[in-house]
Amino acid sequence: MTLIANTMMCEQAGPKQLVRDVALAEEAGFDFAVISDHYSRGWTRKAIPRTRGACFGAAAQATDHIPLMTYVTCPIRRYHPAVVAQKAATMQLLSDGRFTLGLGAGENLNEHIVGGRWPLAGLRHAMLEEAVEIIRALWAGGMVTYRGKHFDVESAKVWDLPETARRSASRCRGRQAAAWRDATATPLIAVEPRAELGQLFDDEGGSGKPRIGQIALSYDADQQIAVKRAMDQFRWFTEGGESTPSSRFRRRRGGGPDRARRGRACADAMRS
Numbered sequence: 001m002t003l004i005a006n007t008m009m010c011e012q013a014g015p016k017q018l019v020r021d022v023a024l025a026e027e028a029g030f031d032f033a034v035i036s037d038h039y040s041r042g043w044t045r046k047a048i049p050r051t052r053g054a055c056f057g058a059a060a061q062a063t064d065h066i067p068l069m070t071y072v073t074c075p076i077r078r079y080h081p082a083v084v085a086q087k088a089a090t091m092q093l094l095s096d097g098r099f100t101l102g103l104g105a106g107e108n109l110n111e112h113i114v115g116g117r118w119p120l121a122g123l124r125h126a127m128l129e130e131a132v133e134i135i136r137a138l139w140a141g142g143m144v145t146y147r148g149k150h151f152d153v154e155s156a157k158v159w160d161l162p163e164t165a166r167r168s169a170s171r172c173r174g175r176q177a178a179a180w181r182d183a184t185a186t187p188l189i190a191v192e193p194r195a196e197l198g199q200l201f202d203d204e205g206g207s208g209k210p211r212i213g214q215i216a217l218s219y220d221a222d223q224q225i226a227v228k229r230a231m232d233q234f235r236w237f238t239e240g241g242e243s244t245p246s247s248r249f250r251r252r253r254g255g256g257p258d259r260a261r262r263g264r265a266c267a268d269a270m271r272s
Contacts, residue, residue, distance in 0.1 A: 003031035003032060004030055004031055005030060005031060005032045005033060005034050005069075005212070006021070006022060006025035006030040006032075006033045006034075007033070007034050007035070007036070007071065007214070008021065008022055008033060008034065008035040008036070008055065008056075008059065009036065010035065010036050010037075010038060010051075010052060010055060011036070011038060012233070015051075015054065015055050015058070018035075018055050018059070019055065019058045019059050019062050020062075022059045022062065022063060022066070022068075023059075023062045023063055025066065026063045026064065026065065026066035030066065031066075031067070032066060032067035032068070032069060033059070033063075033066050033067070033068055033069070034068075034069045034070070034071035034102070034212075035052055035055060035056050035059075035068070035069075035070055035071060036052070036071055037052040037070055037071075037072065037073045037074070037110075038109070038110050039078065039110040039111075039113055040109050040110050040112075040113070052070065052073070053087055053091075056068060056070070056091060056099075057090075057091065057094050060091065060094040060095035060096075060098070060099070061094065065098070066098065067098045067099075067100065068091070068095055068098050068099050068100070069099070069100040069101075069102050070100075070101055070102040070103075071102050071189065071212075071214070072102035072103055072104035072189055073101065073102060073103055073104070074103075074104055074105065074106030074107075074110070074111060075103060075128070075131040075132075075135065076105065076106060076111075076124060076127040076128055076131050076150070077106055077111035077114055078106075078110065078111055078113065078114055080151070081130070081131035081132075081134040081135050081151060081153075082134060082135075082138060082144075082153050082156045084101070084103075084131070084135060085134065085135040085138040085139060085158055086138070086158050088101040088135070088139075088168075089139065089158050089160065089161050089162060090160070092162040092164060093160065093162045096164075097162060097163075097164030099167070100167040100168065101135075101167065101168045102168075102189050103128065103131070103132065103135075103168055104128070104189070105121065105124035105125055105127070105128045106124060126149070126150065127150045127151070130148040130149065130150050130151050131150075131151065132168070133146070133148070134146050134148075134151060134153055135168070136168075138153075138156060138157070138158045139158065139161065141157075141158075141161055142157065143155055143156070143157045144156050144157065187209055187210030187211050187212055188201045188206055188209065188210070188211040188212070189211075189212045190211065190212070190213050190214075191213075191214050192213065192214075194213075197211075198211050216230070216234035218230035218233075218234060
């Protein structure tokens with residue numbers, strides 16, 4: 001069964017508009033809504049990321065039934081996993097059980113702001129595994145003290161837990177992430193909707209579990225306007241991640257309209 005989601009693009013619209021948009025998405029019949037969790041301007045120099053938590057909390061109050069999910073939160077650099085566990089529990093309370101915490105190992109684009117060397121993918125996945133252990137322990141209730149290789153937690157407790165079970169999902173980018181052994185997370189999140197990532201997830205125990213892929217669509221009645229918007233805001237979607245905001249901007253300048261037409265759904269495709 002295929003479900004269609006609406007993405008709250010925090011870099012594309014102001015916080016009030018984002019909340020109005022998700023309310024309209026619910027009214028229009030979208031199956032769920034997701035929100036990015038960026039700090040840096042990853043698209044154009046005009047893009048301004050908004051605070052995910054505040055926008056999603058407001059969205060939970062402006063809607064009645066549409067499920068909500070972060071796409072995705074990195075609990076290993078900007079946010080300590082104990083803080084993520086607390087924030088997610090609050091979102092579940094605000095949304096009356098409609099919230100899913102999407103987790104990933106992060107991008108240097110956003111995580112560099114706290115300083116320090118950017119960990120290689122294998123180390124980030126090990127950190128993510130510890131972070132998930134901490135989050136689940138706190139969601140189970142009780143006082144948690146944790147001594148790990150990457151994180152420590154000292155006598156922490158999430159005091160206000162929702163009655164509805166907390167849900168989490170894991171994001172993958174590439175073969176190593178897809179083969180991450182924590183296939184118990186449901187669903188799998190992949191920025192690139194590539195079949196081989198789903199197969200790797202199946203091989204690690206995720207068979208039969210949902211998976212979510214994201215496709216950028218640029219629509220306008222004028223095809224040239226749709227192509228221009230795709231080049232300006234979504235060219236990064238098929239070119240992979242970059243290490244810094246400036247390098248992402250430099251890379252985005254490569255290519256041309258033909259690439260955008262091949263990779264994006266524009267006016268003529270949408271009409272068909």
